Amino acid sequence: MKNYLELSNCIRFLSIDAVQRAKSGHPGMPMGMADIATVLFxxxxxxxxxxxxxxxxxxxxxxxxxxxMLLYSLLHLTGYRKMTLEQIKNFRQLGSITAGHPEYEPEAGIEITTGPLGQGIANAVGMAIAQKNLASKLKLKFCPKVYVFCGDGCLQEGISQEAISLAGHLKLDNLILIYDNNKISIDGSTDLSFSDNTNLRFESVNWNVLNGDGHNFSNIKKNIDKSLKSKKPTLINFKTTIGFGSPNKSSKASSHGSPLGDEEIVKTRAQLKWNHGEFIIPKSLLKIWRGSHKRCMSHYNTTKKYELKIKKFKSENNLSKLFVSIKKDVIKFQDNQATRKSSEVIINYLSKSKAIIGGSADLTGSNLTKGNITSIIDSKNFGGQYIHFGVREHGMAGIMNGIASTNFFKIFSGTFLSFADYMKPSLRLAALMQIDPILVFTHDSIGLGEDGPTHQPIEQINMLRSIPNGNVFRPADLFETALCWEAAINIKNGPSFLCLSRQNLPQISNKIANTKKFHGAYVIDQNDKNNQITIIATGSEVSLALETARLLKENNISSKVVSMPSTSLFEKQPTSFQKNLLKSSLGQIFVIEAGSTIYWNKFTEEENIFGIDDFGASAPADQVYKKFGLDSKTISKKIMKGIKKK
Ligand SMILES: Cc1ncc(C[n+]2csc(CCOP(=O)(O)OP(=O)(O)O)c2C)c(N)n1
Ligand SMILES: [Mg+2]
Structure with a gap:
């Protein structure tokens, strides 16, 4: 019979010692959850x-x-090659994989980046969906599980509600959420701010709810056994003691986020009868830990052969290849069309591949993200292609990160651009992890008109542009939309944001379509070889820029119009390319974009940027554009004045 307490004390003391050596970190939670983690692993x-x-x-x-440190200890003890004792000793130090909070590195056993509380719950829902979807598409007779640890903080965060509500609706029986119910957070007792009936809360969203004692090994086992039989997602509400084993700090907020201190560590060693030095794990215990995966080997060996099925699935459903025929087809298109509609055209091609999953936060008919997909992911059909996320933008983005982290599928979603703010924390994490969800954001400017300033995005495009590793796209018409979707499909190391118009736009990019590789920006019109000025525009404002250039030409001012559907891709090009593209004889650059101007200040002076640094207005789109001076007459006059100034 294994001595579980001794095994879990290995986790406790590695955590205690690493936090002490780093002079910072969180010992309380690993000490409180070590017993549950030990049984689980x-x-x-x-x-x-x-x-x-x-x-x-x-x-x-x-x-x-x-x-x-709970996770790092587990990974070290169980023998993940990358998680050496050296790494544990370098906890929180520059260049280590043992960062303050776990950072996505599947090769080291770190499944997802966590730290911003609540996100991990949504990520886990996404992973559970991805596993079920894959199992169904490959017709497997088994489905892996997702085990999530969470604390009081995760359950207080709003995103947890969005995620658990959808998980309950979908009856994700492969999801097990283990709650560290220690009644302590940073400010002290949770009585200060938290009186939810957590069990009722989960029951009300169709979860199986169990209660247990997180320091009683047979009780922990009993509960996990029960959870495995559930037909719904399971919450196991474990009563635990934060800082378990510390005579003076257990059950106290003081054990949450600072080293125990040398004296208290000596006392904790005595209380738990741990007579081993700093970072020392007795050989006999390490041997048990290192052998703990042996029980998984027969399952591993029988399932390993299905990796080939995944390979085959991915190659049969290759998305990149589809763009050869997509581009050939859409280049002929002439009619006016909103780019959200253009995006739907592309989605209809892409959805022939089973390697893509789409969805929307209850705006399917507006985002046009479903196209002719008919197979919906629900509790009776996990193998579908489309998720109705409900009005849960933050949850959706967190769930997408979980799906993207598995690398089984490309995942895209839809909502209005103005609600990108609701998703920001998860978008940032996608970028930090360098995973590749695609976010379709429609109604991308004041051009949406009558819904008014609440729905008219102003600063959102630049918010997205400010995220490192993010890829922002704002196409002007159908062909550019195809180019942007293609780029987004091929990007594997960061999220893509497709900003699309509600209003119809003319087809203007066809004639340049067969030119070189897509670099995010190109000259769409140049009315004189030695153009005096350059006008940059994006998305719906490219046609406005072309009209402005025409008016300027009537007044003997020659210009070059640069369409920049992706500032992110453009910025990745060599400086010489960028300079050459924007070159003009007067060296003057003007910009038109129906959004905040702040991003463009590095291209030109503030007075040369035609944008909106105020909230929009509720009125028909053309009137709102006029109100903000975004019409070709006003802009061309201002440009003429601006040039004269020189
Ligand atoms: C979104 C977010 N807000 C705030 C924090 C800062 N923070 C880290 S832990 C914590 C308290 C969490 O309490 P609990 O989950 O009960 O953790 P325990 O003290 O029990 O380990 C807070 C506020 C955070 N990491 N993420
Ligand atoms: Mg707590």
Whole structure:
């Protein structure tokens, strides 16, 4: 019989010692959850440290990411090659993989980046959906599980409600959420701010709810056993003691986020009868830990052969290849069309591949994200192509990160651009992790008209542009939309944001269509070789820029119009390319974009930027454009004045 307490004390003391050495970190949570984690890794979770990226492993998500040392200890003890003792000793130090909060690195066993509380719960819902979708599409007879740890903080965050509500609706029976119910957070007792009936809350959204004692090994086992039989997602509400084992700091907020201190560590060693030095794990215990995945090997061996099925699935459903014929087809198109509609045209081609999953936060008919997809992901059909996320933008973005993290599918979603703010925390994490969800954001400017300033995005495009590793697209017409979708499909190291118009736009890019590789920007019109000025525009304002250039020409001013559907791609080009593209004889650049001007200040002076640094207005679109001086007459007059000034 294994001595579970001794095994879990290995986690406790690695965590205590690493936090003490780093002089910062969170010992309380690893000390409180070590017992549950030990049972989970000893007896339940399907994992293989010698093949961390085995596609059919169960996934372990530490939503309460401040307890990162719990995860690092587990990965070291179970034998993940990358998680050496050196790494544990370098906890929180520059260049280590043991960052303050876990950072996505599947090869090291870190399934997802966590720390911003609540995100991990949504990520886990996404992983559970991805696993079920894959199992159904490959017709597998088994489906891996997702185990998530969370604390009081994760459950207080709003995103948790959005995610658990959808998980309950979908009856994700492969999802097990383990709640560290220690009644402590940073400010002190949770009585200060938290009186939810958590169990009722989960029951009300169709979860299976269990209660347990997080320090009683047989009770922990009993509860996990029960959870495995559930036909719904399960919450196990474990009563625990934060800082378990520390005579003076257990049950106290003081154990949450600072080292225990040398004296208290000596006392904790005495209380838990741990007679081993700093970072020392007795050989006999390490041997048990290192052998704990052996029980998974027969499952590993029987499922490993299905990796080939995934390979075959991915090559049969290759998305990039589709663009050869997509571009050939759409280049002929002539009619006026909103770019959200253009995007639907592309989605209709892409959805022939089973390697893409779409969705919308209850704006399917407005975002036009579903096209002719008929197969919906629901509790009776997990193999579908489309998720009705409900009005849950933040949850949707977190769930998408979970799906994208598995690398099984490309995932895209839809909502209005003005609601990108609701999703920001998850978008930032996608960028930080360099994973590749595609966010379709329609109604991308005042051009949406009558819905008014609440729905008219102003600063959102630049908010997205300010995210490192983010890829912002704002196409002007159908062909540009195809180019942007193609780029987004091929980007594997960051999220893509497709900003699309509600209003109809003319087809203007066809004639340049067969030119070189797409670099995010190109000259769409040049009425004189030695153009005096350059006008940059994006999306719906490119046609406005062309009209402005025509008026300027009537007044003997020659210009070059640069369409810049992707500022992100353009900025990745060599400086010489950028300079050459924007060159003009007067060296003057003007910009037109129906959004805040701040981003463009690095291209030109403020007075040369025609944008909106105020909230919009509720009226028909053309009137709103006029109100903000975004019409060709006003702009061309201002440009003429601006040039004269020189
Ligand atoms: C979104 C977000 N807000 C605030 C924080 C800062 N923070 C980290 S842990 C924590 C308290 C969390 O309490 P609980 O989950 O109960 O953790 P425990 O103290 O029990 O380990 C807070 C406020 C955070 N990491 N993420
Ligand atoms: Mg707590």
């Amino acid at each position: 000893q007896d339940y979770i399907n994992f293989n440290p010698t093949d961390p990226e085995w596609s059919f492993r169960d996934r372990f998500v530490l939503s309460n990411g401040h307890g990162s």
